[in-house]
Structure formats: structure tokens, C-alpha cells
Amino acid sequence: MKEENNTKNNPQRQEVLAHLRNAKELFVIISLHTKMPFVFCDPETFDDEVLLYKTEKEAQKGGKLLLAQKDPVNIAKLENRHLLSFYSNLFTMGVNALAVNKGLEDEIHLQLGELVKRPDMDNLPDGKKWVENPQFHLTALYFMQQMRKDPKQQMTEEMKEMQEELLVDLQRGKFLVAVEPDKGLPVLKQKDGSVFQPIFTDPDEFRKFNRENKYRTAVIEYAKIPDILAPEAKGVIVNPVGVNVPFNIARPKKQETK
Secondary structure, rough: HHHOOOOOOOHHHHHHHHHHHHHEEEEEEEEEOOOOEEEOOOOOOOEEEEEEEHHHHHHHHHHHHHHOOOOOOEEEEEEHHHHHHHHHHHHHHOOOOEOOOOOOOOOEEEEEEHHHOOOOOOOOOOOOOOOOOOOHHHHHHHHHHHOOOOOOOOOOEEEEHOOOOOOOHHHHOOEEEEOOOOOOOEEEEEEOEEEEEEEEOHHHHHHHHHOOOOOOOEEEEEHHHHHHHHOOOOEEOOOOOOOOOOEOOOOOOOOOOO
């Protein structure tokens, strides 16, 4: 049944696509470790998927499967008016597919591109280019989902590889910083007293932080971040309202004057 559902020209597949576009509401599984949709790598196709359910009852069944794997999750309702923005924002997370009703009899897997088209950002004029870091964001979600299961766990080779990928993608990226008029860049104090500056992978993550509309944005390359760190800041926190990944950053050494 599941294999038939995933055949490209299967009528039920088209019905599901129509339902995902027009449903009054849908339900998505949220990871409590990242406050973001739970991401899952399909072991057969290697697609990076989020888990959607047609009803809350079905989502509860799917969520129990993850809880059994020690993945603490929650269920979020998506109203129809938010569906398009939700699907579009999955591109900035690095997600390329959807698993609908995963673990249930009518489970079906869809490519995100079947549902919505990725905006063409390459042809935008300078100054209007969309800032996004999908590969970094996706790796961060996978890494923190695993890491926060048990912060004292031994790092596996897979986790070490993800950590290395994160650092490489961070150093290659351009990010958004928040700027408060007349006050400069905000800092965030952690529970242990340490201070970090927030940076954001994309505009959607910045909007979550800027709910009160206090801040403007500026774009910064990673190489320039040490130059803007506040004296008390140990580094940056990427997407503090979402995946919330801290990075310590060393400041450039001042040259001694002769």
C-alpha cells in the first residue's frame, strides 16, 4: 500500500497534494530540542523530510513513535493561511521532502518541489538577494536533535562529522545581524552568565526574534563577525529562537605598537 502511494502518477498522490494545499488545518511534528519541525533522513532515498499529519489524532500516533526513540516532540497546528509560508520556509531549512502520515497505513512521501516552487533568488539585484544558509541550518537541526538527547553522551563519528560540517558552513556563510537604532547590536545573556550575540540564517529566523519590531537587519560575512563582537561576548548564537546553536569566536589579536 505504501509503495503504491509513492508512485508518481498514483491518483491518491495527487489527492494528497491537493489536500496539502487546501486543507483547513494540518499538523507538524516539532522537536523540543530545536523548537523547529523535526527533521528525518529517509534511509532509502536520503531525502531530508519533515513529518506532516492530516489530523491531530494521526499526529499523536506518529509522535508516539518518536517518543519511543527518545526524541521528545510536540505537535503544532498549521492553519490554511500559514501553509504556503510554512512550505516555502522549509527550503531555508534545507528540507527537500515531506513525509505525510509517517508510520500509518496511508504513509506517503512527497518532494517539496511538487508542492511549491523554490523562489529564484539568483537573479535578484544586489541589495535584494535573500540571505539563507540551508545546508548549515539542516546540519544544525540534525546535530542538535541528537546532541540534546544526552549532553553527556560520547560523540559518535557521525556527530563529529556533522560538527565539522557545521563549522565549515558557518565560516562560508553570510548571516543577518539585528541592529537596534541608536543602541547597536543586542546581546543575549545565558543561564550560566555568559554573553553571546545573536545572528540569523535567514529572514524568517530574524522575524521570530524581532516580534516587537525593535530591530533592523544588516548582512555580515562570517569573517567580519569578530570585528563586531561586544567586549563581553564569547561568540555568537545562531537562530536563538529556533535551533539555538552557540559558537565561541576568538577575536583578532591586536598588533603591538612599537
